[in-house]
Amino acid sequence: MNGVEDYRRVAPPGVIDIIMTLSERVRGRRLLHLSGGRFGGGPAEILQTLVPIMSDLGIDAVWEITGGDPAFYATSTTLEAALRGPERVLTDEALDHFVEMNRVNAKKLSLEADLVLVHDVQPATLVSQRPAGGRWVWRCHFDCSRPQRRAWSFLRPFVNQYDAAIFSLPAFARRLGVPKYIIHPSIDPLSEKNRDLSPREIATILGTLGIAQDKPFLLQVGAFNGADDPLGVVNAYRLVKKHYDVRLVLAGTAGVDPESPSVLDELRDAAHRDPDIFVRELPPDAHLQINALQRAATIVLQKSVRAAFGLGAAEAMWKGKPVIGGFVGGLAHQIVYDVTGYTVHSVEGAAFRLRHLLNNRELIARMGAAGREHVRRSFLITRHLVDYMALLIHLAS
Numbered sequence: 001m002n003g004v005e006d007y008r009r010v011a012p013p014g015v016i017d018i019i020m021t022l023s024e025r026v027r028g029r030r031l032l033h034l035s036g037g038r039f040g041g042g043p044a045e046i047l048q049t050l051v052p053i054m055s056d057l058g059i060d061a062v063w064e065i066t067g068g069d070p071a072f073y074a075t076s077t078t079l080e081a082a083l084r085g086p087e088r089v090l091t092d093e094a095l096d097h098f099v100e101m102n103r104v105n106a107k108k109l110s111l112e113a114d115l116v117l118v119h120d121v122q123p124a125t126l127v128s129q130r131p132a133g134g135r136w137v138w139r140c141h142f143d144c145s146r147p148q149r150r151a152w153s154f155l156r157p158f159v160n161q162y163d164a165a166i167f168s169l170p171a172f173a174r175r176l177g178v179p180k181y182i183i184h185p186s187i188d189p190l191s192e193k194n195r196d197l198s199p200r201e202i203a204t205i206l207g208t209l210g211i212a213q214d215k216p217f218l219l220q221v222g223a224f225n226g227a228d229d230p231l232g233v234v235n236a237y238r239l240v241k242k243h244y245d246v247r248l249v250l251a252g253t254a255g256v257d258p259e260s261p262s263v264l265d266e267l268r269d270a271a272h273r274d275p276d277i278f279v280r281e282l283p284p285d286a287h288l289q290i291n292a293l294q295r296a297a298t299i300v301l302q303k304s305v306r307a308a309f310g311l312g313a314a315e316a317m318w319k320g321k322p323v324i325g326g327f328v329g330g331l332a333h334q335i336v337y338d339v340t341g342y343t344v345h346s347v348e349g350a351a352f353r354l355r356h357l358l359n360n361r362e363l364i365a366r367m368g369a370a371g372r373e374h375v376r377r378s379f380l381i382t383r384h385l386v387d388y389m390a391l392l393i394h395l396a397s
Helices: 015-026 043-056 070-084 092-108 124-129 149-159 199-209 230-241 260-273 287-296 312-318 347-358 361-378 381-396
Strands: 030-035 060-065 115-119 135-139 164-167 180-182 217-221 247-252 277-281 299-302 323-326 341-344
Touching: 015 381, 030 043, 043 060, 043 381, 070 092, 070 149, 092 124, 115 124, 115 381, 124 135, 124 149, 135 381, 199 287, 217 230, 217 287, 217 312, 230 247, 230 260, 230 347, 247 287, 260 277, 287 312, 299 312, 299 347, 312 323, 312 361, 323 347, 341 347, 347 361
Parallel strands: 030 060, 030 115, 115 135, 135 164, 164 180, 217 247, 217 299, 247 277, 299 323, 323 341
Antiparallel strands: none
């Protein structure tokens, strides 16, 4: 496990010294993170790195998870989906059981802390069981700006029992009766997904994926669904292919999205007809494979039409790649237009920008270098650590 000093070689100059200074103000304070699990994306991926570093700094950082029966998990999944916007069925009985299971969780957990950060939906109602003392903050990692009314009517009274709420972007928030803070998510530059790889490692991993490096290739890593628009990427590639000999790699997971099977069928059909289209379905923990693909790619796409904050663009820019992304969610906040890449609104726009970059190879290198420095300043875990320690100092003083 990496300690804070390990990040000195990748963080911006002076940041580790700032972290060490801040740590003197919070050393010995108890910071409790509550989440629904220790694996998967979102909060779990961030906490796996943040909590050990905080402990290394002398903060009494603890990470607890909530649990329950199958009905509890089903309701939490449905509730979060409804808060993101789509219509879902939520019954009074299911919601009452959800609250009751968190009452049981509260009895099993030690909830005393100077600051309690409750991540997303599954543990959210624990706030009704908060002990005296300490400050409680709800950390929402997704876009809940247009929730289903029934879901928000249920959750809002609980959120208003917190001392504050944190969102990834102002546009992701709802009107609340408590203070709101904005903290962008971050990537861990020393993780398996983002650490440096040697050319031999990259070649070996790509070999196992059956992808040669004999020509430039375009890459999109994302879910095989309508939101990430891999079919739009195929159409943009076809427009580019008329002018440049490139290949396209689409890598990601099918997930549980009901439209994924039909999208995957269309993608496989396209790959069957064109030997330069590669579709690779990867498990959620295929971090080294994603790392190698991003490092080997010429240009990375993230042509989403619906998105939360996401960190695919930041991951690719950290590897020195220009990124062409959709103008949605957090992509416009990660991609600096005409500096680290481009945001686009259409297939034709993506194809135009791809051709422009392929015709200006020095621009690819220049944008890649600018992207890496942009991520170094704004989206590394060290910046996230500074944000959380500043919040602890502010709220628990």
